[in-house]
Amino acid sequence: MSESKTSNTLGHWGGFLIILSVILLFNVLSDKWYQRFDLTKEKRYTLSESTKSLLQKLEDEVYISIYLDGDIPVDYKRLKTAVRDMMNEYRYASEGLFSFEFEDILAEQDIEEKRKILQQLYQQGLKIEVPELEPDQVADEKYIIPSALVVYRGREYPLNFLKREFGKPLEEEINGSIELLEYEIGNVLRKCIAGKDLELALVEGHGELDPVETADISKELSDFYSLERININISDTNCIKMFADELLAQPDRQSEVLIESLIDKLSKYDGIIVAKPTIAFKEVEKFVLDQYIMRGGKVIWLVESLIAEMDSVAKYGRVMTANHSHNLDNLLFNYGARLEPTLVQDLQSHGIPAINQQTNRPGFWPWIFYPLFNPADDNVITRNLESVWGQYCSSLDTTANRAARKTILLKSSINSRVAHNPVMISLDLLRVQPDKNNFRNPSQVVAVLLEGGFRSAFKYRPGARRNLDIEYKDSVENNAMIVIGDGDLIRNQTSGDKSQVYPLGYDKYGTQSFGEPVIFANKKFFMNCVDYLCDESNLIEVRSKEIILRLLDKERTRTEKRKWQWINMGLPILVILLFGGINAFYRRKRWQ
Numbered sequence: 001m002s003e004s005k006t007s008n009t010l011g012h013w014g015g016f017l018i019i020l021s022v023i024l025l026f027n028v029l030s031d032k033w034y035q036r037f038d039l040t041k042e043k044r045y046t047l048s049e050s051t052k053s054l055l056q057k058l059e060d061e062v063y064i065s066i067y068l069d070g071d072i073p074v075d076y077k078r079l080k081t082a083v084r085d086m087m088n089e090y091r092y093a094s095e096g097l098f099s100f101e102f103e104d105i106l107a108e109q110d111i112e113e114k115r116k117i118l119q120q121l122y123q124q125g126l127k128i129e130v131p132e133l134e135p136d137q138v139a140d141e142k143y144i145i146p147s148a149l150v151v152y153r154g155r156e157y158p159l160n161f162l163k164r165e166f167g168k169p170l171e172e173e174i175n176g177s178i179e180l181l182e183y184e185i186g187n188v189l190r191k192c193i194a195g196k197d198l199e200l201a202l203v204e205g206h207g208e209l210d211p212v213e214t215a216d217i218s219k220e221l222s223d224f225y226s227l228e229r230i231n232i233n234i235s236d237t238n239c240i241k242m243f244a245d246e247l248l249a250q251p252d253r254q255s256e257v258l259i260e261s262l263i264d265k266l267s268k269y270d271g272i273i274v275a276k277p278t279i280a281f282k283e284v285e286k287f288v289l290d291q292y293i294m295r296g297g298k299v300i301w302l303v304e305s306l307i308a309e310m311d312s313v314a315k316y317g318r319v320m321t322a323n324h325s326h327n328l329d330n331l332l333f334n335y336g337a338r339l340e341p342t343l344v345q346d347l348q349s350h351g352i353p354a355i356n357q358q359t360n361r362p363g364f365w366p367w368i369f370y371p372l373f374n375p376a377d378d379n380v381i382t383r384n385l386e387s388v389w390g391q392y393c394s395s396l397d398t399t400a401n402r403a404a405r406k407t408i409l410l411k412s413s414i415n416s417r418v419a420h421n422p423v424m425i426s427l428d429l430l431r432v433q434p435d436k437n438n439f440r441n442p443s444q445v446v447a448v449l450l451e452g453g454f455r456s457a458f459k460y461r462p463g464a465r466r467n468l469d470i471e472y473k474d475s476v477e478n479n480a481m482i483v484i485g486d487g488d489l490i491r492n493q494t495s496g497d498k499s500q501v502y503p504l505g506y507d508k509y510g511t512q513s514f515g516e517p518v519i520f521a522n523k524k525f526f527m528n529c530v531d532y533l534c535d536e537s538n539l540i541e542v543r544s545k546e547i548i549l550r551l552l553d554k555e556r557t558r559t560e561k562r563k564w565q566w567i568n569m570g571l572p573i574l575v576i577l578l579f580g581g582i583n584a585f586y587r588r589k590r591w592q
Contacts, residue, residue, distance in 0.1 A: 047089050050539045051186045055090065057193050058097045062152050067121070067145035068161065070104035073131050075170050076144055082178040083161055090185060106143060118143060125158030146177075152192040159188045163384065176384045186539050191223050198534050199226045201269045205233030206326065207278030209491050214275060216492040216504040220523060221530065230265065230272075232285055234258055256467050262288050263470060271298035271534040276487025278307075280327040287464040290331065290457050294473035298533040299481045300526075302489055303328055305341045306421050308369070308392040310352070318426035334457040336401035336450045337483040341421040344393045344444045344485075346371035347434060348413035350520075353509045354430055364513035365430045372520070373410040373446065380540050381449065381528045382409055389505060389520035394485035395444040403453030409482070409529075410447035417441040449532075451480035482529050490526050 064087065068080045080102075087100045106114050118128050126147035146162035161184065163177045200221060202214060211218070211229070221227045231239040234255075240247065243261040247254045266272065266288065274289075281289075293299060306321040313319055321343065329339050350370040355362050371390045375382030388410060395418050398406045417439045458464045459474045493502045502508055503519065504526075510518035531540045 047093055047182060051090075051182060052093055054186055054189055054193075054539065055094045055098070058094060058189070059193070060097070060153050062094070062098050062150060062189065062192065064098075064100040064148050064150050064159070066100055066102045066148040067105055067126070068147070069102040070107055071142070072144055075174050076131075076146065079146060079161060079174050079177060082181060086181045086185065089182075100148075106145075114143065118145075121145060121147070124149065124156065125160075127160045127162065127164075129162065150188050150192065152189075155192070157188050157191055159184065163386065180384050183539065190539060194224050197226075198224075198270045198536070199228070199268060200530070200534065201228045201230045201266075201272045203232055203272055203274045203277075204229050205231035205236045205239055205279075206281060207276075209275045209487070212494060212498055212501065213491045215494075215501040217490045217523060217526060220504075220527060225270075225530075225534070228269075230269075232262060232266070232288060233279075234262070234282065234285060253467075256469065259284055259288060259468055260470050263291050266292045266297065267295055269297065271300070271530065273300045273302070273490075273530075274328075275302045275490055276304065277326040277328070278324065280325045281331075282327075283464055286328070286331050287458055291470070291473060293335075293454060293479060293481065294456050294476045296476060296479055298479070300529055300533070301328070301332065301481065301483045302487045303332070303339060303394075303483070304392065304485060304487045305329075305339045305394040306343055306392070306423065308343060308423070308425055310391065313425050313427065318424060318428070321421055321423040321425065323421060331457050332483060333399055334401075335454050335481065335483075336399050336404045336406060337448055338397040338399050339483075339485060340395045340397060340418070342395045342418040343369060343423050343425075344371050344390070344395050344412050344446060345369060345417050345419055345439070346412045346444075347415040347436065347439055348372050348374075350389055350507065351510065351513075353513060354427060364510065368429070368434060369425065371412050371416065371446075373412065375410060375521075375525065376408070379407055379409070379449070381532050382525065385525055385528070386521040388489070388522055388525050389507070390446060390486045391488040392486070393446045396446060396448055396483060396485050398445075398448060401450075401454070403455070404450045405452050407449040407451070408445050408447070409449055410445070410484070410525075412442065412444040412446065414442040415439045416444055418444055446486060447482065447484040449480065449482050449529075451478075453477050454479055454481075480533055482533065489522055 066083060066087070068076065068083060072080065084102070087098075091098045091100065105117060109117065122128060126145060126149070129144040129146060131142055131144055146160065148159040148161070150157040150159050161177055161181065162173065163180060164173055202208070202218070218227055231242070233239050239262070240258065242265065243258055246257050246261050250257050272292070289299070303326060304324055307324055308319070308321050323341060332339055345368040347366075347368065348371065349366050349368050350372055351364045352367045352370070353362065353364050369392050371393060372387040373390060374387055375385040377383050390410075415436060418441055454476050456472075456474045465472050490504060492504045493506065493508050494500060495502075503523065505520040505522035505524075507518045507520070528540060
C-alpha cells in the first residue's frame, strides 16, 4: 500500500513538472515569436494592409495623449475599451514607434481650472461632451473628452473619437464611432507623414468659387495634398501669363500653343475640382478638360443647372431662377450624368433665420431648398457620415454609358420633390405649413460616382482638335469622376467683412439661433470624395469595415436585474457545492 501511494505521488509530481515545463517553454517561445489571433467575426482587431503600409512610413515616434478617462458613463467606457484595443493594435504593428497613454486631466481640478483646460483643448480642435442625464439625475459640472492629441515631430494633431449626429441615440453614435476608429487614427497619422506627393488643382477662370469661399476646404486639402489654383480660361490674361515663354517662341501659332501647353500643364495634376462655374466654357476649353480625363485625370464636378442665391432671396424677398450658362451639360451627359434643370425641395431640411410674418418675431425656420442628405452606408465614401447640407441643389440622372458604373452618393429623403425651371423662390413660403402629400418624388439623386470606361466627347468632332500638335486620346478604360449637383457644397461661410472664415459645414445663423455649434458633414464628405479618387494609400477602404456590437437590451436589463444577479452570483456557488457533494460521496463509496 505504501509503495503504491509513493508511486502515485511521484506520478502526480512528474505530471506537474511536465505541465510546468510546457508552460515555461510556451512563454519563452511566445516572447520570441509574437502572434495574435483575431477570433472576432468582423476581424475588429486586425489592421488593414493600407494601415500597416502607413505605419511603415513613420520615421519618428508617435505619442498620443488620450483624454477619454476618469469617471465616465458606461457607453463611453465601451468606446474607451475599443480605443485601447485599437491603439494596442497600432502599437504592436508599428514596432515600437507608436505609444499612447490615457489621462484624466480634469481630475482634482476646481471648476475654474476645468474651464481653462477645456477651453484650451477646444482651441486645439478637440471635442468636449456633457454626459446625458437620466430623468432622476441632477446636472453637475462633469465633462467628457472623447478625444486625443497626437504628437509627431514636435507638432500636435487633434484626434476625435466620437462622431455625433443630431437625432441619433448615443449607442448608435458610439457604435459608428467604433467602426471608424482605425480610419480616424490612420487619417491623423496620414496627416502627420503627408509628403504631399499628389497634386490637386482648383479650376478657375469661369466664375468659380473664390479663394475666400473655399478657404477652409483648401486648408484641409493642403494637409494631405499639394494644392494649387489654375486658370483655364484661354481669354483670361491670368491663363495666358502662365505660358508667356512658349507663346513668344511660336508667335505664328499662339492659339494652338496655348491649348497644347494647357493640356500638358493639367496633366501633372492627379485631380482637379470644378467648383460652381457661372461663365460658359468654350468648346476648346471643354476639349482640354476632356483630354485631361482621357489621360487618367480625376475630376470632381460641383455644378448647378439653375441660378439661385440666398443673398438675392434675402435682399428682394423673392427671386425667379434662371438657367446657368456654364455649358458643361453635354460634356457630363457624354460621361454618364445628366444635370436636370430643377431644384430639390425636401421636408428634411435645414433652416434660415427670418421674421415670422404673423407674429413679427424672429426665428429659425425650415427651408425646403436646404435639404439635409443622409448618406447611404453602402459605399466607402459615405459610410458612417452625418448629414450633408445642400443649398439650392440640382437633381441628377444617369445616362446610358454602359462602360461606367454609377454609385449614388447623396440623395434626398422620402419626403422630397423637384421644382422645374423657372422656380419662384419666395420668403412667403415660410408662412405656409408644407403639405407632406405634395412631396412625392423621393430619393432625388444629387451626387453620383462614375467609374470605369469613358469615351471622349470629341471623338466624332474633329474640328476641336484640328491643328493641335498633341496625342489625341479618344477613350480611357479605367478612370473615375464624381458629379455633385450643388456648387455650394464646399463653400464656407465668412464673417460680414470676410476677415474670419468659418469651418466648412458650419452654419453661423443656426449656431446663433440654437446656442450651440451647428455643423454638418460637408467637409468629411468632400474629403472622402477626394481621397477615394486620388489617395494611393487606400486608407478610405478601412471605412467599409463594419463592426456589430452585441448590445444589452436596456429594458430587460432594468426589469430582470435581480434575476440575472442571482443567476450570476448564486448559480456558480450551487454548482461548486453540488460538485463537492458528489465528489465526497464518490470518494466515500470508493474507499469503503
